[in-house]
Amino acid sequence: MEAAFAAIPIGQSRTGKATYYNDAGFGACGTPINASTEMLVAVSYQWWTSANPNNDELCQGISVEVSYHGRTITVPVKDKCMGCTSEHIDLSLPAIRALGTDDVLNGITWKFVRSGGGGGGGGGGGGACANARNWAAGTPYTAGTVVRYTDGRYYIAEHDNPGYDPIISTWYWDPYAC
Template identity: 65%
Template structure:
């Protein structure tokens, strides 16, 4: 897991509190809601090194996403179901992209995602910092919402 350099970071809020109530503090592996749209926010990061899935990443040049620590369900994140073909489909202002889950965001609430820099710039300039009102969902890496 990376120690993130946060850019435009925001913690908490009503969306995060309601998500925590719905999740009961974090989902079990079988409870990752594939295909269930969520409304939240996104920030970006540009770290390089090894992501939570144990593979080399470069968030300054690759399309990927770090999701909240609350979605991870195993002691060793390398073995987590999120690292086994799960992506996040993000929609904002009529544009949609799908990016693989490669990392964990240790300070994000359940509805906050941290996109890699190039993925974030598909939606907004990096100077924006935090983008609210996004819709996102977990999907299989082929983009389908069904198991």
């Protein structure tokens, strides 16, 4: 087993592979997860530096921005992938579907970001919020889609839906920070 990396390279673009999983229980950050319904990512054990993963820097507001064939999502780090190399990430089922498939993705680009977007080193905003559409009733949305609601707040579709109102249909939508 390789030693853990000393620092999280915020904003540094990487090329690699994404797989998916759909486990439920507690993630490495010590919080309940359901990878079959929740947008999240597990990153390689090689990135974790704390003996107690609950205290790891990765659990302190770090997300991963993933791009593949013109689609970009930003998902929080909530778990550790013991079978992943440093360039391989394991997305939840809704997250990989938001990239257009539920198969192995080779040639993705991804980077660590502070939750809420941003990239470090001259990066900044961007990601899902920069590509957010204005929400419209009756417009179908797939899981992982970020929309700008009529009051200017952002929401992410946790489940596919036919255009339900994010304020009313909270099972389908979660608030999203940009």
